[in-house]
Amino acid sequence: MTSMLLVTGVTGFLGSTLVRELAQKKYEIVGVSRRPVEGPFSRLEKVASLSDLTAQNLSGVDTVIHCAARAHIMKDEVANPLAEYRQVNVECSIRLARQAAKAGVRRFIFISSIKVNGEQTQLGKPFTADDAPAPEDAYGISKMEAEQGLQALADETSMELVVIRPPLVYGPGVKGNFANMAKLVDKGLPLPLGAIHNKRSLVALDNLVDLIIRCIDHPAGANQVFLAGDGQDVSTTELLSSVGQAMSKPARLIPVPAGMLMFGASLLGKRAVAQRLLGSLQVDISKARNLLGWEPPLSVDEGLRRCFESENAF
Template structure:
């Protein structure tokens, strides 16, 4: 099977390329913007991800496209029109790639989207499902949803199979963003006011996400489906911090401050969004992947956290 992978130098793409390159039955081509930035498979240099990018050389003879490249979610986006900027890459760039893939005879297009398509939070114990009505709450989520819609329409018109995967926060070796911030706080050993948080959030270990993507590359029942992915074990912020502490072998000093007090303090400091991510719930139901694909997360949360700090598991 001949696979084109976009975003091969990114957090997810790099790990995925590492695994795909090991399969004797797969011929991997990694699309990159700069020569020498992928260490797996063959390399094809393309000029970014936009509405006019020429993918003809990269797509020639390919059976499957796995599209992980995107304009990533930016917490403090300073552009004047963030939705327009996200659309250029995440919707227009994706559709352009999809259209050229269909014309080139690509059989399946696997699109790594985001749980932000569904929304920013869930009620406790009421997770998003693959059938939940999309309700993106920011420009990034909206651009990903528009890309999904465009690809699904293209698939119906062209016959190319489209598979959509929506992950929540992905963690693993080299993780950045909010998860990296929590790791640094635990490493400093300072008392943290998160000892009484009872929310529930779904996460996905990098290797669990990669495993589902690989499953979706050739599983016959994945065609034209949407899957949510996670570790299958939801954590409160309190539990997550303790898990990080166990993974790095450091005690975690958690002070049981009431959630309401934390929300009030955050609002006064203009950090309401940060508090909602730390204190609110966002759960995903992965039962569709289990039922349709027979897929189970291959590693536990405990193992996933351990691998964040294990250099042998870094790509």
């Protein structure tokens, strides 16, 4: 019998792609949305917020895949960002999981963030799934607190918990810093990033979706944390070159030393932005490989090709 899945965030960047793939694999899907949406759903639970979901809404559901979240916002203008993140990412997630456990849901898959591990790694020393959490910003803290609350609930009930922490996710429709970077390449602007020797892990949208689906039924996934990634780390210089190739618009990269760029960025108050471009953030996906037998189906080059093959890529 095919499992019935409840998916939150079905209109989002991840959720919309996930439900399409689940439908192709013949899963029954209960979607959760604040507004009427079309999709391959067995039923749609229309709610004002996740807080309104009850055990009745979860009737017959075997697995919850919780993608909805207050996303990381670069220029957050609210007075208390942590309080806002906690309300959605912590309180709503735990309330949903509590209702899921009450309804007899077998497994709860929580899409977290690599920011729970931290913001950067030393070159060649990737984050692992079992590292002690070290979040540095409000978003990362909220995801860590959600994980902790969900694990406490799982310990009290028979419901299994699976946590997946992705780094930067890219694919058709990507927004944020990745889209901004791609737009600069698309315009043919010269960029002073031709001599950056860092290493960063990314995950293609299709690779992340594939890992989530692997976690639905795999017995070894129960009560585990997995890091997602493409299994191929790239420098900022390599990434920009690959983005250009995928767009058939070669990147115009000027080799400026990373130290000089960091110094200039610090003078302009942009050190955090420079760190994301110049620093390393690597993830070790060996736990998913070893426990789940999972391999990312797409290479970085193939993931980028799919990202930009659409006219509405970003």
